[in-house]
Amino acid sequence: MNSLNKQNAINFYRTAYEGNPRKAIELYVGKDYIQHNPDVANGKQGFIDYFERMQVEYPDKSIKFVRAITEDNLVALHTHQIWPGNDQYVTMDFFRFDGDGKIVEHWDSIQQIPEKSANPNTMY
Template identity: 75%
Template sequence: MIEQMKESAIAFYKMAYEGNPRKATELYVGSEYIQHNPEVTNGTEGFIEYFERMQIEYPQKTIEFVRVIAENDLVSLHTHQIWPNDDQYVTMDFFRFDNKGKIVEHWDAIQQIPKKSANTNKMY
């Protein structure tokens, strides 16, 4: 079940990010969707509205999945995102799954990659 949850989390996020959040929620979200990102309203419609807006405003954005970590009913995705004007971010998204293998809760942390760093280590 852990490997399936990891695959589902990646497929869900990639599908939404690349412009089809409604299909992503239909395929991967359970009977509820609790959202902890303060920029997105609770429930699937808030998620869909957010990602549809991002696709219209920033169609050229890209995402790379750097790490996927899973334990019990949680999956974490560590990503590197590139937005217009080389605006880059590192994100960490956490998804909780129900006993049917569907996503029911989401948390995230987003940090912009600065143009200068005190070290040469990547943030991802």
């Protein structure tokens, strides 16, 4: 189940991020959806509203999935996002799955990639 959850988390995030959050919710989310990101309203409709707005305001954004890690009913995604104007972010998203393999809870941490770093390593 872990590898299926991992692929479903990636598919869910990609589908929503690339402009179809309603389809992402229909395919990959369980009965309830608990949201911990303070910029996104709780529940399925809050998620749909946020990502539909992001698609209208920022249609040229892109995402690369750098790594995905599973443990029990949790999946962690480490991503590299590029927004208009080369505004880049590293994100960590955590998804909790129910017994049916559907996403029911989400947490994230987002950090902007600075222009200068004290070391030569990437943030991802």
